[in-house]
Amino acid sequence: MDNPSAPLPSGQSPPDRISSESSGPSRRAFLGGSSAALASTTLASSAGVARARPQDGPRLTGLSKLTLTINGEKRSVEVEPRTTLLSLLRHRIDPPLTGAKEVCDRGNCGACSVMIDDQPAYACMTLAVDLAGREVRTVEGLGTLDDLHPVQAAFCEHDASMCGFCTPGFVVSTVACLEQEPEADPSRIRELLSGNLCRCGTYPHVFAAAETAQGMMAGGTLDAAGSREDKR
Amino acid sequence: MVDPTIRWKSRKKLNLLNTEYPRVDASAKVTGSARFSHDMRLPGMVYGRLVMIPASRATIESIDLSQALATPGVVLAELAEEDKDQVRYLGDDAVVAIVCGTSPETAQDGVRAVQIEWTPEDNMLISEEQISAPDAPKINRRGNLRQSGERGDAEKTVQALGSADVQVSATYSVPVQHHLCLETHGCVVDYNGGDEATVYASTQAVSGNPGSFARHLGLKSSQVRVVCQHMGGGFGSKFGIGLEGAMACRAARQLKRPVHLMLDRKAEFLMTGNRSGSRQVMRAGASKDGRIVALEVEAFKFGGTSGGSLPTPPYMYQVEEAYAKINTVHQALDGNRAMRAPGHPQASFAMESMVDELAYGIGMDPLEFRIKNLSDEAHHRQLRRVAKEIGWDVHPNRSGPGKKPLASGQRPAGAPLPPAGDHWKEGIGFGVSRWGGGGHGGARCEVRIDSDGSVTSSCAVQDLGTGSRTYVGTIVAEELGLGLNAVKARIGDSALPPGVASGGSVTTGSVAPAVQHAALLAREALEKKLEPVLGAEPGAYTFDKGRVFVTDDPKKSLSWQEACALLGRDPLVVTGKHQGKLADGGVHGSQAVRVAVNTRTGQIKVLDMVAVQSQGLTLNRLATKSQINGGMVGALSYALFEQRVLDADFGNLLSANMEDYKIAGAKDIPRMRALIDDDDMRPTVSGMAEGTGVPGAGAIANAVYNACGARVRHLPLTPDRVLEALKDA
Known part of the structure; x- marks a missing residue:
């Protein structure tokens, strides 16, 4: 049967929850009318968002050097203001520590869990630049294949x-x-x-x-x- | 001709198989040393990101990559297709470009710098109103809504309905569910120019994918090796290489350097498939003595640009007269893919709910009603077992919903208690499953024994988390009388003897017989070497606890090391292939659930879930229990939480991250008991995991009704729906 205009049973819950505006000006109309408007998409306004830290002076830019302890070892690293601890572990040290996983990258899932000064933390929600002098423990620092925690x-x-x-x-x-x-x-x-x-x-x-x-x-x-x- | 020596050991003689033991790669997983595709780091590697237009229907006016190319660290920015001027659906069709950078952050910078001008179409073709508008463009060349299946006699079914003592009309619906693999789709293509490449892919089909990667690299299958040592979930969504695999190859081919392209979480939600939604409009009738005399179904499958999945009703239960009409509804959305028992949880939720409604409708115990209308004896014994475990025999609400909280003595000893308060009502529900499983030919396994006593068992199968790596080793260890970790299992590499794609719970039934065959061949070959030394013919030896001895004269023996030393310089190498008689499909499962429902807030708390599952011979009882638990957790999550949320006006997905798309977490998990059905004594193996995720959602909905009379016919069973349904209770 090829019948695109066949009516669907009405009054039943659709399989997806769909948000739709039934009254008032639609958001599209607000944007200026669908056929005339060009949506110009720049997917974000700027590359790299630095956290303002007024007490420390000017806004951070470029690379910052800092020293922190990772699994008992002092490490000097260079990070951007936006570099997360997860990215530092996985991409900016050699050899990388890939035990902490990037799954949601926004603090929903815990796959990147580490300990910072013995407190559990999401590495994806922690900026590396804030970790000078701090002590990070990752899964690699708990036990080894031959000597498990x-x-x-x-x-x-x-x-x-x-x-x-x-x-x-x-x-x-x-x-x-x-x-x-x-x-x-x-x-x-x-x-x-x-x-x-x-x-x-x-x-x-x-x-x-x-x-x-x-x-x-x-x-x-x-x-x-x-x-x-x-x-x- | 059937060779009688090709068999599994009898259960009584098993030392490893059919016992509980840890998986061989557990320590790699708990220490973080297990390397997933996501974790690959190669010299000169760059990171790829895909650029998507966030709309289901759009005209592309222009795409400017110049700023992306000028972004520090970006090494490649390219259109997905040269002349692409339209987005036809929200999914891989919305991908317009690829950017590669020297770090994930720089690649993302490049993505942000891509300038796209696009015009949204008036009709985003997402809601049912939109797709059925008279001027709606066709998403599928056969139309946006079409009949895709029909079975049974409509007229006779209507007559049978008329003769039923009780008739129930109800519509059940389920939303689209995402696989939500924790490791996103993608791969790392190790290519530096030349005529060889290795692809580290998160895939359910290691043996099947070299050709696809090769095509996009401009190489031959024989020049591409696919490696997947560990993968972070698949659930049916990772068979092909996807657009992401093709784009990674293209970028690597052009850059002549390794490309790491694992999708970000939003793209994972948008373009890697899903479990299709469904709406099932049902009328059914039962006789007073408990027979289902008629079932009429009109079903709608929501599979985006694909067809959706749904087995044609009636599902599982015997129905005297049935008629089903199946319709496919296309939306401008990512097509569905296989997902753990494709179509079955959808069918099960509707059918188990309807069966329950009929049982209560005629005033019959829903457990007895099920047993009366199920044909397989396995279900009868299993249902009685889970009923006892969950406490049905002492449960007061066996013919209708409860009015009062349970008293002590109305639960079995040790049953988890509901939260305190009279507004928490408790109920029990049931569901069943049947699954094909079994196996098919094609898999090979190589066993190699070296003169130092080391043993390797190799097959290119992948381990999705099921434990396949473990049994590739332990099956051989069992046959050769060795310990748990004595055999090195090598899997997940297309250079090894072929495995099979992991789908339909057929991996075990396909691979394990080939491994057992190889083990038997290795044993026989070794026995030939023993004959001149110990004097007995092949077949007359026993391998046990690291020794080999003549069965009838145990004094004649060698240690494993001594026996292997007889091999000299040449290792013993044999290749086993699939043996049909060692596997058998047809597995059964039954589940029972106890829930508490807060009749003030509509909150549901699952208290207790119990499953019994058959599969013939169990290779690893611990890993099997993990998988049964996994099926139950998945069903609980589907029942209570998961749903895709779309914006039909803008044609975008609102639930494209893990906070807006909720799945079950630690505090949602009830007591769970995964029981293996040891009454299934078949001397064969089969996978069973798909069936374990099927009955849970229906069982939970039935338990909610049993608790308080709220019949919720739409998933997820959210508190607002429970409260709404309570108005009719």
């Missing part, structure tokens, strides 16, 4: 990763959670991990891993600290 060991044991893209962020947030609140109960752990998103649906195993790691960090061992439900 208890949280990392528990994540392995409980299969708390599927595709693995959110995993470094979850590991860092879990470490931060358990360092700050070693006694956190399961609901508090969820609260503290709620700044991280996973799309594969690994959450139940992440929570189990966090509880196991909590036991390990309190002095237990992996075996003694907790066991998976329904273990064969």
